[in-house]
Amino acid sequence: MAQRIKTNIKFYKGLDNVADKLYGFVAKSNGSWRGCRETESKKKIVFVDTAISKDIIPNTLYSCSLVPMRNEGGFIAKSATIVKFPGTIATICRNNVFLIRITFGNKEYIYDPSSKEKRKNDIKSIANILRSRNDLENAMSVAEDFIDNACIVKRLYEQRQSNV
């Protein structure tokens, strides 16, 4: 029986202009296979078993179990579970800087009450995005925590503006 490999991979859609075909890549690092970008040299391709492919969200990290293809040209992902990262909420209030960074994995959202951009200054929009993320652990609680912090930052920012 072929040995199964456990690793984390992101999948993309549209290989060879076939819109629904999901694929990812792995490369050997320190003796074990790890998910990698397409630009990596000495990589092998990973396709998704058709039994699970309908549930896969492109560009999201999955914990997968892989089996080698018969021709050894790559691997097939037989199972895939979304990797959820803990959300970290970091608040800074210093001089004229009033902002919140919400990070999880390599994602970062910023709340900045002084920004002209809606994606940065709208508490409700940011909270909605956080609630909708599949890769954020305790997404609902993190969104509520963010709102609590954002209200504090907004109040302090407005306080500072009125004192200038």
Add this chain to the structure above:
Amino acid sequence: MNTTFKIQQIWQYLGVQDDEILIIRHYNKSDDKDEFLVVESTQEGLKVSAVSTLPQLRADQPFQMIQQRDSSGKFIIPSVTQLINDKVSDY
């Protein structure tokens, strides 16, 4: 990894300045309640005090605050190593 070391790492990771305070929200398992660790820079190093409510915050008092929940939803002191590893693994 002990608490003091984790706090020192967070202080450096966030680039907290000496005139700022750092507030870390975390769950105190022995008391079964959330508390806030207030960290200040002193001549003797970082001074940590635990308070049960969020200190009063003012616009003229610079501060940084950090919080993270674990998989069970409890607030924990974030691990800087974990933050960096998560960033790298989510390629």
